[in-house]
Amino acid sequence: MNKIELKNLLFLSRLRVNEEDQDKTIEKLQNTFEMIDQMNDLDLDKFEPLNNPLELTNVSRSDKEKNRNKKEEFLEKSPKSDEDYFVVPKIVE
Template identity: 45%
Template sequence: MDKKTVTTISYLSRLSIDNEKEKKIVQDLDNIIEFVDQLNDADTSNVEPLTNPLEKTAKTRTDQVTAKNLKKELLEIAPSSNDDYFLVPRVVE
């Protein structure tokens, strides 16, 4: 873990890191990665990954509309919206 890697993953995460905190964050992340490297001690050859304790395929339900339309309520709690859309700064000139 170095400064360049942290710059890349912070961009992927859409987070900016304050200059004065950068050194500490690089150090923390480096320590955490070193800590989780213990996992290499385990022999996992031929072990299937466990993604979810239930290990059941996600159930599907009948394709019926059960929720009511909350468009008005949802647009009302948005930081910026008009009658039909969420508003953001102009993307296409």
């Protein structure tokens, strides 16, 4: 992994690492990938990927109102609100 790849990865992850710490971050990641890469020694052809240990079926519920909207409570717990709205930093530029 080089610095350009790390910068791309940091962008994808929405994270930031100072320029002077980047070599150290690359080294740490490479060490972990050395361990992970031991997977390459295994013969995995006969195995299908497994993403969840249990055989699952989807769960649905009846189309009835269940939890009343706790608007006042949520607004009260937000850092900033104005009447019925949450006040957040500008997110559309």
